[in-house]
Each structure stands twice: as structure tokens, then as C-alpha cells.
Amino acid sequence: MTAAVPAAGAERIGLRAWLQLVAGAFGTAAYMTTITATGSALPHMQGAFSAAPDQMAWVLTAFLVGTTIATACVGWLEARLGGRNLFLVATSGFAVATVLCGLSGSLVQALVFRTLQGLFGAALLPLGNAIALDAFPRARQGLATAMWCIVGNLAPTFGPYVGGMMVHEYGWPWVFFVTVPLSIGAFLFTYAFVPPKARAAPSGFDWWGFAFLAIAISALLTMLSRGERQEWFASTEIVIEGAVAMVAAYVFLIRMATARAPFISPPLFRDRNYALGMVFSFMHGSIVFLQLFLMPLQLQSLAGYDIVGVGELLIYRGSGFMAGALLVSWISDRLDPRLVLAFGFSCAVASAYGMSTFSMEVRASDVAWTIFMNGASSSVAYIPMTMLSFSTLKDRYRTEGFGFYYVISFLGTSVGTAVIFNELSRAMQIYQDSFRDKLSPFNELFAYGFVPRVWSLAHGGVAGLEAESRRQAAMLAYNGAFLDIAIAAGLIILLIPLMRAPKRR
Numbered sequence: 001m002t003a004a005v006p007a008a009g010a011e012r013i014g015l016r017a018w019l020q021l022v023a024g025a026f027g028t029a030a031y032m033t034t035i036t037a038t039g040s041a042l043p044h045m046q047g048a049f050s051a052a053p054d055q056m057a058w059v060l061t062a063f064l065v066g067t068t069i070a071t072a073c074v075g076w077l078e079a080r081l082g083g084r085n086l087f088l089v090a091t092s093g094f095a096v097a098t099v100l101c102g103l104s105g106s107l108v109q110a111l112v113f114r115t116l117q118g119l120f121g122a123a124l125l126p127l128g129n130a131i132a133l134d135a136f137p138r139a140r141q142g143l144a145t146a147m148w149c150i151v152g153n154l155a156p157t158f159g160p161y162v163g164g165m166m167v168h169e170y171g172w173p174w175v176f177f178v179t180v181p182l183s184i185g186a187f188l189f190t191y192a193f194v195p196p197k198a199r200a201a202p203s204g205f206d207w208w209g210f211a212f213l214a215i216a217i218s219a220l221l222t223m224l225s226r227g228e229r230q231e232w233f234a235s236t237e238i239v240i241e242g243a244v245a246m247v248a249a250y251v252f253l254i255r256m257a258t259a260r261a262p263f264i265s266p267p268l269f270r271d272r273n274y275a276l277g278m279v280f281s282f283m284h285g286s287i288v289f290l291q292l293f294l295m296p297l298q299l300q301s302l303a304g305y306d307i308v309g310v311g312e313l314l315i316y317r318g319s320g321f322m323a324g325a326l327l328v329s330w331i332s333d334r335l336d337p338r339l340v341l342a343f344g345f346s347c348a349v350a351s352a353y354g355m356s357t358f359s360m361e362v363r364a365s366d367v368a369w370t371i372f373m374n375g376a377s378s379s380v381a382y383i384p385m386t387m388l389s390f391s392t393l394k395d396r397y398r399t400e401g402f403g404f405y406y407v408i409s410f411l412g413t414s415v416g417t418a419v420i421f422n423e424l425s426r427a428m429q430i431y432q433d434s435f436r437d438k439l440s441p442f443n444e445l446f447a448y449g450f451v452p453r454v455w456s457l458a459h460g461g462v463a464g465l466e467a468e469s470r471r472q473a474a475m476l477a478y479n480g481a482f483l484d485i486a487i488a489a490g491l492i493i494l495l496i497p498l499m500r501a502p503k504r505r
Contacts, residue, residue: 016193017135021148023189024131027091027124028152030182034063034098034121035289036317037163040296040310041175044167049107052229057421060293061225062111064414066118068407069214072263074123075403076205083134084196087127088187093120095183102173124186126406128152131194149325149379157318164311209255209263216248217411224418228425264404268397273500277389278408280341283492284385285409286416287348288378290485291355292317293417294424295371298478302471303362316368320375327376328383337384338496344381345493347373352486356479360471377489388499423484424477431473436466 038060046056078086097117104110132148166174223241230238256262269275296314299305305313324347328340351373354366386405393401 013136019189019193020135021132021144022151023186023194024087024128024135025148025151026128026182026186026189027087027094027131028128028148029154030091030094030098030179030186031121031124031128032153033160033163033179033182034117034176036292036314037160037175037179037311038063040160040164040300040307040314041167041172042293042297043300044172044307045110048172049110051107052425055107055229057417058107058111058225059114060417061221061414062114063118063121064410064417065218065221066115067122068118068217068410068414070119070122071126071406071410072210072213072403073205074126074406077123078127082196083127083130084190084194086123087131087190087194090120090123090127091183091187091190094124095180095187097121098176098180098183102176104173122410126402128186131190134197135194150322153318153321153325157315157322160314161308161311164307164309167307206255206259206261206263209252209259212248212252212255213263216245216252217414219245219248221414221418224415224422228422265397268393268401268404271393271397272498273392274389274401276495276499277385277405279495280381280385280492281389281405281409282412282415283488284378284381285412287345287352287485287489287492288374288381289413290416290420291352291371291374291482294420294478294481295355295367298358298475299362299367302475302478303358303360309364313364313367313371316372317375320372320377321379322375323372324376324379325383328380336501337387338499338501341381341384341388341499342493342496344377344379344384345489345496347377347380348489349486349493351377352482352489356482356486358475358479358482360475388501392500420481420485424481427477427480428470428473431476432470435469435473 042056042059045051045059049055074086081089094117097113097120100113101110101117104113129148132144136144163175163178166178219241223238223245226241227238232238233242252263256264256266269278292314296307296310299310299313300307324344331340351370354370354373358366389405390401
């Protein structure tokens with residue numbers, strides 16, 4: 001008996017399918033542009049709100065907290081509302097929340113609206129990918145994923161540059177306003193071209209498990225974000241937040257082990273690849289985006305770049321992302337995915353280590369290659385990481401596994417952001433205190449050689465030297481933060497051999 005050969009027409013992709021893919025990609029682009037562009041506007045927002053650098057980190061963390069919590073129930077909402085309807089709600093809500101972020105008059109308002117933006121944006125990535133896959137035949141879904149990834153990242157490639165010009169001309173709110181057309185486009189294309197699907201029968205939802213997980217995540221991230229400012233466990237607030245996070249996490253684990261229909265099925269973590277995949281997802285989520293948040297701040301505050309110049313350099317990151325995606329699409333079926341994953345994290349090591357060598361006179365070419373490698377590491381590592389994580393997982397756990405996979409990734413970004421900005425603030429203070437001990441009129445070094453001609457301690461010279469010491473302390477702190485990222489990315493490579501390679505077909 002010969003196998004049936006599908007007709008040629010069955011593989012043809014019509015215009016409507018491409019327009020559906022564009023609908024999903026526009027939603028993805030709106031979300032990713034918000035992540036990539038917001039970091040470059042933080043110095044302008046810091047001045048507008050009269051906030052410290054560690055307080056501005058809350059602007060990033062609030063968005064990620066909302067995304068992390070809401071991602072956990074995207075699957076249940078999709079079953080209730082349908083994928084098309086949920087995507088329409090998400091894109092419209094994301095557009096409104098984005099406008100409100102731009103209209104914020106205080107840091108508190110910005111944090112509230114950023115959290116709301118994250119809550120609506122949680123569905124844009126998984127549903128955008130699902131819409132793209134549903135539009136194409138099963139045999140061409142690899143092409144659908146690649147095109148969704150490329151189209152969805154065209155806007156994040158050029159968005160920081162366009163947003164930088166708008167911020168330079170009209171102010172920081174335009175870093176948010178510039179993404180609104182993408183959300184509107186996603187809504188219109190979805191409404192016009194994406195057909196409604198038959199809704200799946202909604203399964204039970206463990207609201208108690210979800211509630212305790214949300215409380216644990218919120219308390220943990222609040223503790224990490226405010227710990228340095230409140231002197232950690234010397235503060236009653238930090239002690240309470242830490243206790244709430246621990247108790248909520250413990251109750252969540254008890255609930256997961258004993259509930260009839262738990263929020264997360266324990267058998268997921270009996271699969272070694274999936275359990276290790278959660279570690280990789282957490283680290284990938286933190287490592288990839290931390291450089292994207294830190295680098296614009298460093299260049300604008302210390303190296304003399306303006307927001308437009310930073311936007312131009314961030315184009316290289318988008319180019320690296322697309323180059324990495326194209327490379328992986330070509331070699332993914334030819335090489336062991338573990339080798340590709342190791343190469344992806346090696347790119348992250350090279351990128352972060354390169355940034356750790358920046359000085360006040362850093363050249364644009366040095367920034368360009370390091371941020372290009374950062375973009376490449378994002379796409380090169382993500383595809384084999386996902387493939388390995390789900391290659392041995394049983395089919396009945398796959399949908400639930402994907403939902404928690406995204407939750408862990410966003411949680412990694414949230415925790416990494418809070419930790420790295422705390423570390424940055426502490427290191428700046430340590431270096432500055434070290435310099436201050438030596439910047440004294442009684443230090444004999446100021447009386448020798450050419451030093452008196454360069455730094456005169458009279459007529460305001462001490463104040464100038466103090467200002468310069470703050471800049472140097474900040475540069476050393478940034479270099480240390482990037483070096484820590486490089487070390488973390490290198491250490492995670494050591495776990496790759498523990499993953500089982502998928503069976504070859």
C-alpha cells in the first residue's frame with residue numbers, strides 16, 4: 001500500500017493566511033517594542049519624576065509583574081473567551097494602558113499603569129504565536145513560526161530609534177505613544193481576518209493555587225525591588241514581604257501536591273528535560289533583557305550618548321536577533337540542539353563580557369557588536385531551549401507546560417531586573433565611599449607631580465573631583481553588573497549536557 005500524497009494545493013498559503021500572521025505579529029511587535037524601547041527613556045522619566053535609579057527599576061518590574069501573573073491564566077481565559085476574542089481584548093486593553101502610561105504625572109501612576117499594561121500584554125506573545133500557527137497548514141508551521149518571529153521583531157528593531165527621536169523632540173511619553181499604532185493594527189487585522197475557532201471545554205481552574213502563586217511572586221519582587229533602599233532585613237517592611245512570599249510559596253506547593261486539580265501538575269517536573277528547561281527559561285529571561293535595560297542607561301548617563309544615538313545602536317540588536325533566527329532555522333535540523341543552545345548562551349557570555357569592558361570613551365562600534373551578539377543570543381538560544389524542554393514531555397501536559405514555561409521566563413526577567421538594579425545601586429555607593437576616603441585636601445598625593453595642575457583643591461576643585469568620582473564609581477558598577485551577567489550565562493552552559501537530546505526522525 002502506498003502512502004497518500006497530499007495535493008499540491010494543500011500546501012498553498014493564501015493572502016488571508018498571511019494577513020492572519022500579520023495580525024498575530026503586530027500584537028507581538030507591540031509587546032516587544034515596549035520592552036526594548038522603554039529602557040532607553042528611563043533617564044528622561046527619572047528626571048521627570050525626580051526618582052533614583054533603583055526607583056526607576058520599578059517601572060520595568062511593575063510591567064513584568066503584571067505579565068508574569070496574568071500569563072498564568074491565559075490558557076484558562078482562552079478556553080472561556082476563545083483565542084480571537086481574548087486577543088482582541090488584550091490588544092485593545094494594551095493600547096489603552098499604554099496611553100495611560102504616557103499620561104502618567106507621577107511615579108506611582110506610572111507603576112499602576114505599567115502593571116495594567118503588563119496584565120493585558122501577557123496574552124500577546126502566546127496568542128500571537130497561536131494565531132500565526134493556525135493560519136498555516138501543519139506542514140508549514142515551521143515557516144509560520146519563523147515569519148511570525150521575524151515580522152514581530154521588525155518593529156522592536158527600529159522602534160527604539162523612532163521612539164528615541166520622538167522622545168528627543170516631544171518628551172518621554174512618546175516612547176509609549178509610538179507603540180499604540182501597532183496595538184490598533186493588531187486589533188483591526190484580527191477583527192477583519194482571524195476567524196473565530198470552536199471554543200474548548202473550559203477545564204477547572206485552581207483559583208486558590210493561582211492566588212497563592214500571585215501573592216508569592218508579588219511579595220518576592222516587591223521585596224527585591226525595595227530591599228536596597230530599605231536596608232534589607234533591617235526594615236520591618238522587607239521582613240514582612242519576605243515572610244509573605246515564603247508562606248505563600250509554601251502553601252502553593254502544598255496545594256500543588258494535594259489538590260485534585262492543581263494549578264500546576266506535579267508530573268510536569270518529573271520530566272528531566274522540562275525541569276531543567278525551567279532553569280534555562282528563568283536564566284534566559286533574565287540574562288537576555290538585563291543588558292537591554294542597563295546599556296541605554298549607561299550610555300546616556302555616563303558615555304555622552306543621547307536617546308537618538310542609543311536608538312540607532314539598538315537597531316543592531318534587532319539585526320542580531322533576526323540573523324540568529326535565520327541561522328537556527330537553517331541548522332536546527334542538522335545539529336544536536338544542545339550544541340546550538342550552548343552556542344546561544346556563549347553569545348550571551350561574549351556580549352555581556354564585552355559590555356563589562358566599556359569606558360567613558362566607549363566607541364559606537366564596540367556597542368554595536370556587543371548588542372548584536374545580545375540579539376543573536378536571544379533567538380539562537382530560545383529555539384533549541386524550547387525544543388529540548390518539550391521534546392520528552394507527554395502530549396497531555398504540553399499545553400499546561402507551555403503556560404508555566406512563559407511564567408518562569410517572565411519571572412526570570414522580573415527577578416533579574418530587581419536584583420541587578422539593587423546590585424548596581426549598592427556597588428555605586430561602595431565605590432564612591434572608597435573614592436571619598438582618598439579625596440581629601442590632606443592627601444599628600446595631591447601635592448606631587450602634575451596632579452596640582454590637573455586638580456586644584458581650591459575654588460571648587462573638591463566639588464569637581466567629587467562629581468568625577470561619582471561618574472567613575474557608576475562606570476565601575478555597570479562594568480561589574482555586566483561581568484556578573486557574563487558569569488551567570490557561562491555557568492548555565494554547564495547544565496546543558498544534562499538535557500536529553502530528542503530522537504532523530
